[in-house]
Amino acid sequence: MRVVLRDLSDAWASVAEVKFAVQSLSSEPQLIHVLAPAEAVIVIAVDVRIGNVSGLMNLAIPSIFIKRLRHKFEQLQNVRKTQTQIDPTKMGKLLQEVQLEFDAILDGGTVTTRTLLDLKPGDVVVFDHQTDRPVKGSLNNRDKWSGMLAASRGKLLFEVSALTPPET
Secondary structure, three states: OHHHHHHHHHHHOOOOOOOOOOOOOOOOHHHOOOOOOOOOEEEEEEEEEEOOEEEEEEEEEEHHHHHHOHHHHHHHHHHHHHHHOOOHHHHHHHHOOOOOOEEEEOOOOOOOHHHHHOOOOOOOOOOOOOOOOOEEEEEOOEEEEEEEEEEEOOEEEEEEEEEOOOOO
C-alpha cells in the first residue's frame, strides 16, 4: 500500500502536494462511513494482482477535494496551452527541408487503358493540351499555382504565373 500511495502522490505532484493515506480497509465497502451519504465522490477502481490472488481496490476521492483544486487544474491547463504554442519562425525553419510531392497537371486528352498498358520505352503519348495554355501546379493533390511548362538545359521547368485561391 505504501508504494501505491507514494505513486498516487507523485502522480498528483504536478497539480498540488497531496499526501494519500489509508483511512480504513474493508471487504464490505458499504460499511465504511467516511463521508455523508449525499456527498459526491470520484471512485477509481484498480484491479490489484499479487501472485495468484487478485481483487478490486476502490479509491474514493471526495468531489469537494477536486473542486478546491480547480484553479490548480486551470493553471496547469494554461501552462500546457502556452507550451504547445509553436513559434512560427521556428516552425518555418523546421519545415524548410521537408520533402513534398509536386505535380504539374496537363488538362485535356484521354488515353485508353489499353494504350497505357501497352506503353513501352520510346512511345509518345500526345495530350490535347496547347503549349501556350497554363498548367496547374499542385502540392499534395491540392491546386496551388498556375503556370507554364518550359525547358532549359535539358530539364523541364514549371514557371509560376499565378497563385490559385485557396478552397473554401
